[in-house]
Amino acid sequence: MWTRKAAFTFTGGIALVLIGMMISNQQMMILGLSLVAFIVVNSWISGHGDVEVQRTLSADNLYKGDDLYVELLVTNRSNRKTQMLDIYDNIPHEMKLRSGLNQMQLNLKPGESARIRYVLRCPLRGHYSIGPVSLRARNTFNLGVEDMYVDHHSDIVIFPQIKDIEEAFLRSRTPKMYTGATTLRTPGQGSEFYSLREYVPGDPFKNINWKAFARTGELMVNEKCRDAVTDLYLILDSRDLARIGTVLKNPLEMGTVSAASLAAFFLKRRDSVALAIYDEKLSYLPPDTGDKQYFKILSALAGVTPKGTMPLQAVTNSLSGRFSRGSPVFVISSCEGDGTVPAAVRDLVGRGHEVTVLSPSSVDFERLVSRIPRMSYEVLKLERQNRLTTLAGSGAQVIDWMPDMDLSQALMQVRGY
Amino acid sequence: MAGEVGLQSDVLMEGTARPRTLHLKNLRRQWQILCLQIVATIALITMYVQVVQTYVVGSIDHTILFDSIELLISDQLPLGDWLTGEGRDGLSRFFVPMVMGLGLGGIMAFIAFQSPKVQQRIKLGFIIGLIVLLVGRLLLSWFAGMLFEFNLRLPDESELETLQWPLLMILSLIILFIYLLPVIMGTRGIWGLSRRSIAWAIGFTLLFLGIHAILTFPLIKGQLGSYGGVLATLESQTSDPTIGLFGLNLVTKEQFDLILIAVLIMVFQEASYGVIRNLEYAFRLPESCKRDPEYVRQMDNVLNTHLRHTFFFLGLTGLATMVALGFHKVLLTVVSDTTGSQWAGQVSESIELTLTYGLVISALLFLSIMAVLRFFIPWQRVIGLIQSRGVKDDTKPAINDFTQL
Numbered sequence: 001m002w003t004r005k006a007a008f009t010f011t012g013g014i015a016l017v018l019i020g021m022m023i024s025n026q027q028m029m030i031l032g033l034s035l036v037a038f039i040v041v042n043s044w045i046s047g048h049g050d051v052e053v054q055r056t057l058s059a060d061n062l063y064k065g066d067d068l069y070v071e072l073l074v075t076n077r078s079n080r081k082t083q084m085l086d087i088y089d090n091i092p093h094e095m096k097l098r099s100g101l102n103q104m105q106l107n108l109k110p111g112e113s114a115r116i117r118y119v120l121r122c123p124l125r126g127h128y129s130i131g132p133v134s135l136r137a138r139n140t141f142n143l144g145v146e147d148m149y150v151d152h153h154s155d156i157v158i159f160p161q162i163k164d165i166e167e168a169f170l171r172s173r174t175p176k177m178y179t180g181a182t183t184l185r186t187p188g189q190g191s192e193f194y195s196l197r198e199y200v201p202g203d204p205f206k207n208i209n210w211k212a213f214a215r216t217g218e219l220m221v222n223e224k225c226r227d228a229v230t231d232l233y234l235i236l237d238s239r240d241l242a243r244i245g246t247v248l249k250n251p252l253e254m255g256t257v258s259a260a261s262l263a264a265f266f267l268k269r270r271d272s273v274a275l276a277i278y279d280e281k282l283s284y285l286p287p288d289t290g291d292k293q294y295f296k297i298l299s300a301l302a303g304v305t306p307k308g309t310m311p312l313q314a315v316t317n318s319l320s321g322r323f324s325r326g327s328p329v330f331v332i333s334s335c336e337g338d339g340t341v342p343a344a345v346r347d348l349v350g351r352g353h354e355v356t357v358l359s360p361s362s363v364d365f366e367r368l369v370s371r372i373p374r375m376s377y378e379v380l381k382l383e384r385q386n387r388l389t390t391l392a393g394s395g396a397q398v399i400d401w402m403p404d405m406d407l408s409q410a411l412m413q414v415r416g417y
Numbered sequence: 418m419a420g421e422v423g424l425q426s427d428v429l430m431e432g433t434a435r436p437r438t439l440h441l442k443n444l445r446r447q448w449q450i451l452c453l454q455i456v457a458t459i460a461l462i463t464m465y466v467q468v469v470q471t472y473v474v475g476s477i478d479h480t481i482l483f484d485s486i487e488l489l490i491s492d493q494l495p496l497g498d499w500l501t502g503e504g505r506d507g508l509s510r511f512f513v514p515m516v517m518g519l520g521l522g523g524i525m526a527f528i529a530f531q532s533p534k535v536q537q538r539i540k541l542g543f544i545i546g547l548i549v550l551l552v553g554r555l556l557l558s559w560f561a562g563m564l565f566e567f568n569l570r571l572p573d574e575s576e577l578e579t580l581q582w583p584l585l586m587i588l589s590l591i592i593l594f595i596y597l598l599p600v601i602m603g604t605r606g607i608w609g610l611s612r613r614s615i616a617w618a619i620g621f622t623l624l625f626l627g628i629h630a631i632l633t634f635p636l637i638k639g640q641l642g643s644y645g646g647v648l649a650t651l652e653s654q655t656s657d658p659t660i661g662l663f664g665l666n667l668v669t670k671e672q673f674d675l676i677l678i679a680v681l682i683m684v685f686q687e688a689s690y691g692v693i694r695n696l697e698y699a700f701r702l703p704e705s706c707k708r709d710p711e712y713v714r715q716m717d718n719v720l721n722t723h724l725r726h727t728f729f730f731l732g733l734t735g736l737a738t739m740v741a742l743g744f745h746k747v748l749l750t751v752v753s754d755t756t757g758s759q760w761a762g763q764v765s766e767s768i769e770l771t772l773t774y775g776l777v778i779s780a781l782l783f784l785s786i787m788a789v790l791r792f793f794i795p796w797q798r799v800i801g802l803i804q805s806r807g808v809k810d811d812t813k814p815a816i817n818d819f820t821q822l
Contacts, residue, residue, distance in 0.1 A: 021777055025630040026651045027471075027675050030738065033780050034679035037737040040788045041730055044796045080801030084719060101706045105698055106715040107722050110805040115711050140726040141687050142694075 006143035010039050039143060047083030047137025049148035051076055051108070055089070055130065057154055061298075064125045064161040064257075067098055070154075072116040072133065076108035083107060086136040087116065092128045095120040122158045123248060125256060125302045130154045159298040160256040163407040165265045192225040231272045231287040231324040233353075234259050235315060236304070237333030238279040243306040244334075245365030249403055251334040254360045256301045258332055258407050263297045275300060278315045280308025287324070313340035316347055328354040331396075334362035335387055342390050349395035356397045358410070359388060364403050439699040439707040439716055449720035450692055454607050456727060457688035461603040461618065462515070464681035468599075468622060469511055471674055472629055476649045479596045480510050483589070495586040501593070518597035522604025529609035551587065554579040607689045610696060615689050619682060651675075658743055662736070665750070667743025676742070680735040684727060691723045737787060741780035748779065 002010070016032030019025075051074050058069035072089050076082050089102040100118030108114060122128075131153035137146045187194050196212055199219035212220040236259050242252035263273045267289060274287035275297050285296055312333065323329065329348055335341045335357065348355045363380045366372065372380070384400075392398045401410045437443065444450060469478070480503045483494055494501070500517070502510030528539055558579060559572040594601065599618045606614030629648065631637060638645040651671060658666040660673045668676065699707070699716060706712045740747070752760070 017777055017781070020630075021774065023630060023634040025633070026672065027626055027678070028630050029777055030672065030675040030742070031626070031679045031682075033741055033777070033784070034676060034683065034734060034738045036781070036784050037741060037787075038683060038731075038734045040784050041733045041737055043788060044791050045800060046797070048797075078801065079805035080797060081722070081804050083722070099703070099705050100709075101703055104712065104715060105719060107718040108715075109718070110801070114715055117709070117711075140691075140723055141730070 001145055003138075003142055003145050005141075006039055006042075009035050009143070013039070038141075042139055042141060042143045045083065046139065046144055047085055047146065048078055048080070049082075049085070049135040049137055049146070049150070050078040051082065051085070051135070051150065053133045053150045053152045055133075055152060055154045057130070057156060060155070061157045061159060061295075062122055063159050064122060066122055066158075068095070068120040068122055068156065070102075070118055070120060070130065072102075073113055074104075074106070074108070074116065074133075075113040076110055079110045081107055081109055082137065084138040084140060084142075086138065087114075088134040088136070089116065089118075089130065090132055090134060091120060091130055094124045094126065095122055095128070097121075122156075125158045125160045125253075127303050128156050128158060130156065157299060157302050160253075160260040160301050162264045163257060163261040165261055165408050165411060187223040187225070194223040194225045196220050197223055231274060231327040232262075232266050233274045233276065233287070233319075233323055233327060233329040234262060235276045235278070235312070235319075235329065235331045235333070236301075237312070237331075237338075238277050238304045238306055239308055239310065239337070240279075240306050241309075241337045241362065242334060244336075244362045245368050245403070249368060250306075250365055251360035251362050252304065252306050254401065254403070255332040255358075256304055258358055258401075258410075259330075260298055260301050261407055262330060264294065267291075267294045267297075273297065276315060276319055277301075277304055278308075278310045278312070279304075279306065280310060282310065282315055282318060284319060284322075286322070309337070311338050311340040312344040313347070316344040320348065320351055323348075323351070323353065326352045326354070328356065330356050330358060332358045332360075334365075335359050335384075335391070336362045341387075342394055345391050345396045346394040354397075355395070356399065357388075357391050358399045358401055360401045361403065368403060436708070437710075437713050439702055439712055441696060441700055444696060444699050444716075447720070449717070449724055450696070452724060453688045453692045453720070453727070456724075457607045457685050457692070458519075458604065460681045460684035460688065461600065461607070462519075464622070464678055464685060465515070465600050465603075466508065466511070467674055467678045467681065468625070470508055471651075471678070472625075472649050473596075474508055474510065476647050478510055479514070479592055480505075481647075482592060486588075490585070494589050495582055496589045496593075501589070514593055514597055515600055517593070518600035519604050521597075522601040523608060525601070525605040526607075526609030526611075529605070529611065547587075551583045552580070554583070603685065603689075607692070610693050612690065612693055615686065615693075619686055622682065658746065660739075661743065662739070665743065665747060667739045667746070672742055673739070676735055676738050679738070680731055683734065684731050687731065688727050691727070695720060695723070737784070738780075741783040742776065744783040745775055745779035 013032045013035030016028045016035065018032075020028030020030075020032055054073040054075075056071045056073070059066075062068055070089070072087070074087055085106050085108065087104050087106065091097075091102055098119040098121040100116075102116065102118050104114060104116045106114050131151070133150040133152055135148040135150065137148065138144070196209060197220065199208060199221050203221045207221040207223075209220045209222050236255050238252055238255075242255065243250055245251065245253075259275065263275065266273050270289055272287035272289045273293060275285040277283045277300060283300065285293075285300055288296075312331070331341075331345065331348075333341065341357075345355055345357065361384065363372075363377065363384055367377065388398045388400055399410050399413045480501060483496075483501055483503055487494055498504050500513055502513055528536055531539070555572060555576055558576045562573075562576065563569060599622050602614040602621070603618035605611060606616075606618060632641065632645065633648050633650045638648065638650070641648075658668050658672075659670055661667040695716070702712065
């Protein structure tokens, strides 16, 4: 396709020839003919996009906020030069270039390769695809341009960020408090004796076995069996209301981070974790342990988008039968726009579950993007406080999670497990 | 963009070796860039000389204008004859002014790379110098006169006469500046990386050619009377061609000069704009890419291609124009040689053929055939065959090394 420059040159050339003919001026005619000849001669050679593209990623799965290293190897498969070729690797608009550049201007000889390397920052979780590779072949003098693309994609999953949760905040208050709990023969926080071992600096003094010390002359400490809680149920609210706030800070984003962090924490302790996500429909991942479950949970959380208006009671009605008796349940929801939350929580508590409601404060998220009059804000906060008080009255432990509050800081409000 | 060059720092890796990077400071010293700039400068000078030789010298050149002014004021102009070229013959009248123009353009390009503060100081100094040159002597003699005579008065005639010399000097400089505008702006554009200056140089040249063409149009020229008589006119009817290829005479000397002007304008434009385009691309690259050897290698490829294509395609353009202009003769020679009929001889003597219509129609016919030929002759494959023969397989193994990033 002709560029604007080529079109102007050609039109100018023809115009000069015509004017030259009109006023019988050789110089104008010759100048015009030269411009036309320039276009004609340059039309003989054009660039091409016969290139092979190979993209290498530093990882297929990443955590939100991590850097992704991308290398694009472009090889000219033709037996002639590419001429001026602009290569542009299409990246999702959610990702930001941290270093390098996802484009290059090149002219590859036959068989020659060029490597484009760049680093992307992934600030948002989700399932993404890098590609296709756009090519623009240009003439040296920018007279002709041809746009092409190589349909080469690389898929990547950005998991939600995992925050550190201190063991102290989620320690079991009562050993084997739930029916069917298994004793894990692994050392950890607990009450049952596991074994004796040599003292290492940093061990608490209260764990030193003084009798063994008296007997052997060496400092020995008691190790305990870790108390396991078997199944843990995470219920994440992904309704349309959960998008309130900014792209990076909204109840859903905070919810996914907390769900991922809690799942990571409990799975690391070899507990079973189940995940239920409700939006316009209910997605349920049955309880399981291990790395595979961890990957499944993170993948499910990566793909969560706010939509739908399913009430919590519908979720609990559907799932409560499947919940292990007495197992703890985490409800991660802003509790806005759903009148069934108190009833659902009451129902869960009534069934003997230890319910914790982790509630990101949607009023404060809304305040991040729009100016709410002070009086309205106070009223909304009061309404929310009443709602949370009602939930606490139902027997649940309620955490009011403010936008600027860290997860571990929020969890300090409850010391139930 | 020129102002930004000074702000960029060069990069030194460990050791004494200076790596090749795409920082403008390095890139501006790269041989391909220098070569393109030199080609553009040579094209500019040659184009200017050709235009001046064809249209200006002996008819409307600056020395004639200076002579007229000197006759009008009955005095010599302040600028020396050695500088203006007065008293010399032909093109030699332009040698010293051209050197001055190149020098001035170079200085302007140099100033463009200084910091805004220095640029402002230079501009201020120039304006103050101009004011001092213009009214300095007048003010000095007038104030001194008033001081010694203890008399508050207006400047007298002898004091006002001191204005004559600077006014004439500035007038002479302005006249020279207008004559040398393409050279000055062109040099500034090439070496100062200014698109606007290049556009000025080309635009002024084309404007001059356009105005000259209109003024030499017989109807208008007749209206101009004796003034129009001095304008150099190109004959619309061509004489027998003397310059050609493979024994075929295609164009006359006059036509060849005109083709040369057209091709040189294009060489100047493409070489100078090419430099700016590539430097702009390098300038916009992030720091990590400027140090990346891949980007450096590809920049080399692009520049080498640009350099080759500037010579090859623009040379070919000149040849194609030559053949196009002589195509009617080629056609007639072919017809005459193959058929041996009288028709070719009769047609070749036809005045319509050698006049503009026949010439242009046959030229455009040739160019159309050339344009269509690309669909029948696989130029791309032919070129690919040549290119693939000379290329070694230098594909490097893929290494995932992101340390540079």
